[in-house]
Amino acid sequence: MAGRILPSPSAGEGGPRTILLRPGADLTGFRDAARRLAASGARPEAVTWSVESAPGLFGSDGAPDADRPLSLPRAVVDLIPQVVPHRDPERYSLLYTLIWRSLHGERHLMEVASDPVVHRLSRMAKAIRRDLHKMHAFLRFHRVEDAAGERFVAWFEPDHHILEAAAPFFVRRFAGMRWTILTPEGRAVWDGTALTYGPPGSRSDVPEGDGFEAGWQTYYETTFNPARVNPKAMRAEMPKKYWRNMPETAAIPALLRGAADRTAQMIEREPTVPARREPARAVAAMADQDPNSLDELNAIIRKTEPLVPGATQAVLGEGPLGATLAFVGEQPGDQEDLKGRPFVGPAGQLLSRAMAEAGIDREASYLTNAVKHFKFTLRGKRRIHEKPTAGEVSHYRWWLDRELDFVAPKLVVALGATAVLALTGKSIPITRARGPFRFDRRDNRFQGFITVHPSYLLRLPDEAKEEAYAAFLDDLKRIAALGAELAA
Secondary structure: OOOEEEEOOOOOOOOOEEEEEOOOOOHHHHHHHHHHHHHHOOOHHHEEEEEOOOOOOOOOOOOOOOOOOOOOOHHHHHHHHHHOOOOOOOHHHHHHHHHHHHHOOOOOHHHOOOOHHHHHHHHHHHHHHHHHHHHHHHOOOEEEEEOOEEEEEEEOOOOOOOHHHHHHHHHHHOOOOOEEEEOOOOEEEEOOOOEEEEOOOOHHHOOOOOHHHHHHHHHHHHHOOHHHOOHHHHHHHOOHHHHHHOHHHHOHHHHHHOHHHHHHHHHHOOOOOOOOOOHHHHHHHHHOOOOOOHHHHHHHHHHOOOOOOOOOOOOOOEOOOOOOEEEEEOOOOHHHHHHOOOOOOHHHHHHHHHHHHHOOOHHHOEEEEOOOOOOEEEEOOEEEEOOOOHHHHHHHHHHHHHHHHHHOOOEEEEEOHHHHHHHHOOOOOHHHHOEEEEEEEOOEEEEEEEEOOHHHHHHOOHHHHHHHHHHHHHHHHHHHHHHHHHHO
């Protein structure tokens, strides 16, 4: 529902306004109010944002240009839904300040990380990503029976208003199950077809235990590695507030007590050689499934475990079939892994900006990665990107080949050396091959273009960034012209 704008009785055209939004994460209401405020010229300091739950406070006030979209930088557009679920009562005021400044001469404000508004909003977005990650990792379903048969129920207490942002992840992960997620603020219900939201629940609505829970605890005990026990790190990654809802935590005290003895037993055992993994056999098994559409191919990717464990989900390509241009990157990053979309992190935002400046419509292009799962090294609480090996690129190459078959682009753009390796099967220096290139793929050659990955630009020292960005922009302009030629 739209947030209602209430002008002060004594205010003129640009006088004080009060915005009433619904409790929780009122993304729709905020967007609508922000459009109307910006259209009427309301400055941030003249606006008061308030959350009200009484009926009758919501609805459009018929302000002029209420439906006109704002011309905002992509980084600002992407940040808004990440911040709205935060509990900070100043979030709406700060977001509207960011919007106002972006519309009035500060288009690249999001690039100024030291700006107080940008810094604070970025910290809020980080807190939301962390809260979503905790919900994805620590929510546990319990099996129950109802009139329709098997159903699963879970209880979770998020730090922020993230239920609506988190629920689609569980739809993708557990699409074949009927489930309900209960929180103190509301519930999400998936009936196997539709996702709906309802009133709050309570911890007592969830059964204490079931066979599935017992099986999970047994699995946890079996895979527990006593030689790598670090209670401090465990508490940092799995805060105590989540323990009572997680069946495996009941086993942790006994496992910790016995860790020293189990470690000694492991040391005394004779070493054994682990079974060698055969990625080629796994790829052959996937090929045997012979998908007939991109949707069928994506279904296979979703169900396949990552070659290197740890990723939240497979990140699929995005864009229309028959797109003139297809951009192939290396692998998903941290934000892509959490959101399940390609090129939405810092490198993706830079790519979107450069594409827009070069006259390339991102929505009309196809964007994907050579490797479909995020590979990382954990440093404290941060997940640091780790470059995939040639073997890992080869493992995912079948997917990329079939994906490009279904999309059938006119021009394929390789962003960086990993994409080139995936498209050619060879390590080719970017500096030598940058520009138009004929790629070998399966039994034919097709038109391509090689350029740097946008993450390369982010890693450069400040004094070199401007020149490198200009060269990257020139590449994209050539790509746009070549694509138009091939599509004619």
